[in-house]
Amino acid sequence: MMLVVEGISAYYGRAHILADVGLSVARGEVLALLGRNGAGKSTTLKSIIGLVPPAAGSVRFEEREIASRPSYEIARLGLGYVPEERRIFSELTVLENLEVGRQKPRPGVPEWTPERLFAIFPNLAEMRNRPGGQMSGGEQQMLTIARTLMGNPSLVLLDEPSEGLAPKIVEQMAETLKALKQEGLTLILSEQNLHFARLVADRATIIEKGRIRFTGTMAELMADDDARTAYLTV
Template sequence: MTNPVLSLENVNAGYGETQVLRNLSLEIGAGEVVSLVGRNGAGKTTTLRTILGIITPTSGTVAYRDEDISAIEATETVRRGIALVPEERRIFPELTVRENLELAALGGADSGNALSLEEVLGMFENLAERTENSGSSLSGGEQQMLAIARALVGGAELILLDEPTEGLAPFIVQDVMDIVRQLNDRGITVLLVEQNVHVGLELADRNYVINQGEIVYEGTSAELEADEDILEQYLGVTN
């Protein structure tokens, strides 16, 4: 990869005295879907928080479009076109679907690539039927769709998805996977954090396996699926 849109080089980061990431390096090309998979506590969410700027690395570099963003705050990172869709979704429960989206549009990126409310609702039929419903009245799958929709109206060009299928029924998981494919079709770059290895294998162009804060494997989905030792040792998956 000659010119990655996002690169982490020898990043060390954590919480106070607790180090979580250890010399972590990865790269994502523009328009790629890349998955970061690993067991609980491996450092997946910490990686996303470090990219966004919620956590500042103690050493190493996070670069986005050739700019070092290691030390800037999350609000500035969002303005550059990076959005985090957290595992807990964090929609505003008392606001309607429309109000959630309108608010996201106000605080988004300066990229000029934001989708209009109408465009986003065209992608999410369930939300289009519930624009005046409160966030708290939505199902888990609909809340996940709303969280992704907010990133789109905010003009995100790189979306960090943290466990988007966690706790969802299998048929809703398929809906979320279809949405990720739609994002990719629009040229949006996606870093997908998943404990569900099969979701990552199906969606991603490439996969990184993380264990105890270190990248222990990188390869295409076909390569990872064929590597039984890595699947069993680090992901607890047996073919």
């Protein structure tokens, strides 16, 4: 397994957000972390990347323990993070946003340059000198992913990549993620949108009220009506 999360807990102040959360993903695989609003999906991803350091438990990335290390060190090991709120540097141009994400090439991992990214995200190529703040939501979402890829990650965590996007852009996003999988990247995406997850994910883990409720292949999930109605339907 490339990433193994075991028994992590996380708090915001006194509020207990995650309890004994565990998940794992193999190299080259796409894992969907599913759950309703507020179930703990974002916090799980933030715990892995070190933005919300877990209070207990372990996170092993390529056999290395990374729990409670600072996030810049975790990122430098090849773990990319695409935040939910996009968090584009609105004052910086597209090219400058990419520059912030740039890290040294990593052996055995696809190496990204702005030109290679523009091939995958043709929209961005047309606005390379535009400030991030003057882009549409969909374009910003693409830029966030491109920015993270500039760090040449081997595993990318995507927090609700389809949220707030027009249906057409959502399809485009699914194609993009499949293309990244083709490149050999491993992905974990948190999602509320089962339809979107089905388009890209191999396996699924369901979280509900901070606890893991289901783990299996996408096909198993689609066969399990009870799990879907209990934890996913609103």
